[in-house]
Amino acid sequence: xxxxxxxxxxxxxxxxxxxxxxxxxxxxxxxxxxxxxxxxxxxxxxxxxxxxxxxxxxxxxxxxxxxxxxxxxxxxxxxxxxxxxxxxxxxxxxxxxxxxxxxxxxxxxxxxxxxxxxxxxxxxxxxxx
Amino acid sequence: xxxxxxxxxxxxxxxxxxxxxxxxxxxxxxxxxxxxxxxxxxxxxxxxxxxxxxxxxxxxxxxxxxxxxxxxxxxxxxxxxxxxxxxxxxxxxxxxxxxxxxxxxxxxxxxxxxxxxxxxxxxxxxxxxxxxxxxxxxxxxxxxxxxxxxxxxxxxxxxxxxxxxxxxxxxxxxxxxxxxxxxxxxxxxxxxxxxxxxxxxxxxxxxxxxxxxxxxxxxxxxxxxxxxxxxxxxxxxxxxxxxxxxxxxxxxxxxxxxxxxxxxxxxxxxxxxxxxxx
Numbered sequence: 001x002x003x004x005x006x007x008x009x010x011x012x013x014x015x016x017x018x019x020x021x022x023x024x025x026x027x028x029x030x031x032x033x034x035x036x037x038x039x040x041x042x043x044x045x046x047x048x049x050x051x052x053x054x055x056x057x058x059x060x061x062x063x064x065x066x067x068x069x070x071x072x073x074x075x076x077x078x079x080x081x082x083x084x085x086x087x088x089x090x091x092x093x094x095x096x097x098x099x100x101x102x103x104x105x106x107x108x109x110x111x112x113x114x115x116x117x118x119x120x121x122x123x124x125x126x127x128x129x
Numbered sequence: 130x131x132x133x134x135x136x137x138x139x140x141x142x143x144x145x146x147x148x149x150x151x152x153x154x155x156x157x158x159x160x161x162x163x164x165x166x167x168x169x170x171x172x173x174x175x176x177x178x179x180x181x182x183x184x185x186x187x188x189x190x191x192x193x194x195x196x197x198x199x200x201x202x203x204x205x206x207x208x209x210x211x212x213x214x215x216x217x218x219x220x221x222x223x224x225x226x227x228x229x230x231x232x233x234x235x236x237x238x239x240x241x242x243x244x245x246x247x248x249x250x251x252x253x254x255x256x257x258x259x260x261x262x263x264x265x266x267x268x269x270x271x272x273x274x275x276x277x278x279x280x281x282x283x284x285x286x287x288x289x290x291x292x293x294x295x296x297x298x299x300x301x302x303x304x305x306x307x308x309x310x311x312x313x314x315x316x317x318x319x320x321x322x323x324x325x326x327x328x329x330x331x332x333x334x335x336x337x338x339x340x341x342x343x344x345x346x347x348x349x350x351x352x353x354x355x356x357x358x359x360x361x362x363x364x365x366x367x368x369x370x371x372x373x374x375x376x377x378x379x380x381x382x383x384x385x386x387x388x389x390x391x392x393x394x395x396x397x398x399x400x401x402x403x404x405x406x407x
Contacts, residue, residue, distance in 0.1 A: 013203070014196050021193040021336070025186055029365060036136075036358040044133035048355070079354035086185050086361070087343045090336035093189075097207060108267070113207050116337065119214040123221075123344030 013100040017093055024089030031082030039075025091120045132355070139169065140359035147187065147367025149387055152374060155247070156335075157364045158184045158306035159240060163394040166233070167401060171356065173229050173236075177305025178351035181339050183364040184307040188335035190365065191372065195329035198274065202326055205269050205284060205316070206333045209294045213312075213334055214341040216298025221345035224303050233402030236304050240395035243310045244388045261285045264320075273326050282323055290320040294334075302342035307335040 094117045101109040142164050143157070150157035158180045165176035195201050224232065260270060264284035272279040293315035301308040312331035316322045322330070346352050 014199065014201075017203075018193045018197040021189040021196075025190045025193075025365070028186070029362065032358050032361055035354070036362065039355060039358065040133055040136060043355075044136075045131045048130070048132050048135045076354040079358045080352075083182050083352060083354065083357055083361070084347075086182055086189075087340050087347070089189050090185060090340040094207075094210075094337060097203070106268070109204060109207060112211065116207065116210045116214055119211070119218065120337070120341055120344065123214075123218055123341045124347070125344075126348070 009100070009104050013097075013104075016096060016100070020093055020096060021089060024085060024092065028082045028086040028089065031085060032079050033082075035075050035078030035080075035082060037075075038078060042075055087124070091117070091124070094120060135169070136355075136359045139165070139356070140363040142168065143183065143360045143363025144367040147183070147364035147369075148371040148374075150364075151187070151191075151368035151371025152387075155243060155387065155391075156184065156307045156309050157187060157368060158304075159243065159391065160394070161360060161364065162236065162305055163240075163398055165356075165360075167394070167397055173232055174224065174349075174351045175353050175356055177224065177303075178343075178346045178353065179357040179360040180305040181301075181343050181346060182352065182357050183361045184301075184305075184339045185336050185343065186361050186365050187368040188307060188332050188339070190369065192329075192333045192336060195332060198329075200273050200325050200329040201333045202269065202271050202273075202284075202322065202330050203333070204267065204271070205320070205322070206330045208267060208269070208287075209291060209315075210334055210337050212291045212294035213298035213301070213338040216295040216300075217302035217338050217341040218298075218345065220299035220302025220304075221342040221349075222302075223299070224346075224351075225349060227303075230402045230405040232303065233398050233405065237395045237397075237399035237402065239300055239304060239306075239308075240391050240398065244391050244395065246310055246314065247384060247388060259283065261287070263287045271326075273323055280323075282326070283321075285321045286319040290315045293319060298338050298341070301335075301338050302345070305342070305346075307339060309335055 094113060098110060098113045098117060101107075101113055143161060146160035146164060147157045150160060161180040161183060162173070162176045165171040165179065166173050192201065196203070260283045264270060264287050267287065269284040269287070270282065271284075272281040274280075293311060297308045297311035297315065300306070300311065309328075309331050312334060313327050316327035316330060317324055320327075343352070
C-alpha cells in the first residue's frame, strides 16, 4: 500500500513483514543445511527409499516429535525443525498482520486476517485427520 | 545409487529448476515435481511435499523484497488468502483420497494450461477508470510506484477473483506447486490490477497458501526431511540467481525454450498416469 494515502504505520508494516520473511527463510536454511550435513555424514552411504509411499514414522509427523528429535541433534530431526520454521514463516507474517491492522484500527481487516490465521492453525495442528 | 549421490543429483536438479523458474516467472514447483517423479522415481506425495516447502522458501524470499518496494497490495492479498487457504486445505485433503494416477494426469493438464496461458496473445486491458463499490468498501484501491511517482488504481471483480483463487489454492494443495499462473491470471484479468501488482501480490500469497497445505502434508507424513533438504537448499539459491540474471537475459526467448520443456513434462506426466492405471 503506497502512494497518496500512505501512512507511516503502513510503511512500518511493510518493513517489518519484509524482515520477518527474510529472517524466517534464512534461519530455516541454516537449520536444514546443518541437519543435512549430519544426515549425510551418518546415512550418506545407505540406499534411498522413496519409490513407495509409507508415510513418515510417527516422530516426523507431529510438532512435538520433530522438536524432540531436533534437540537430540539427529540430522533428520534438525532438517525437520528447519522445515517447520519455514512453514511457520508465512504463519508468523499473518499473525503480525493481525497486530498491525489492529494498530491501524482497520477492524475489517483484523477480522479477515484472523480468518486466514485460524485456517492456518487448523491445518498445522489438526491437518484434516 | 546411495543417499549421498541421490541427494547431490536432486540438489543440482533443484538448483536448475529454481533458476529457470525464477527466470521465466513460472516458479520452480512445476519442474521439481515431474523431475522427482519421472527422473528419480519418487512417489508423487513425497515429491509434492518437498516441492511445497521449497515454494514457501522462494516466495517468502522474493516477497520480502517486493513488499518493501511497495508494489504488493497487502489488503487484496490478505482478503484473497481466505480463498486460497480454504482451497489449499481441500486440495491437500483430496491428495490423500485421489489415486496417484489421477493426480499425475491432473498435474499434466495443469502444466498444459500454464503453457497455453504463456503462449496466448495478451490483450491489453484498459485499467479500470471507475471504482467498484465492493472493492472500495474493502479498502482495496491503492497506488503503486510508477516512473513519475505513485500511480493510483482501482480494483474490480472481487467475487470472480475470489472464486478463481479458491481454485488456485486447491491446485496448489493437491499438486504441491505455487500455482502462481492462476493467481496472476485472477488478479490481472479479472480484478484488473496493474501487472506488476498482480505478480508481486500473487508471490506474496503463495507462501501462505503453501503453508496451509504444508500443515496437512506434515500431519500426513508427506514431508520427508531427507528429500526436502536438497530440494529446498537447491531451489533457494537457484531462484535467487535466476531473479538477478533476469535483468541480463532475454526472458521471451527463454520462456519459449522453457515452455517446450514443460510441454514435454506435461505429456510425460499424463502418460505416466495412464500407464500406472493399467
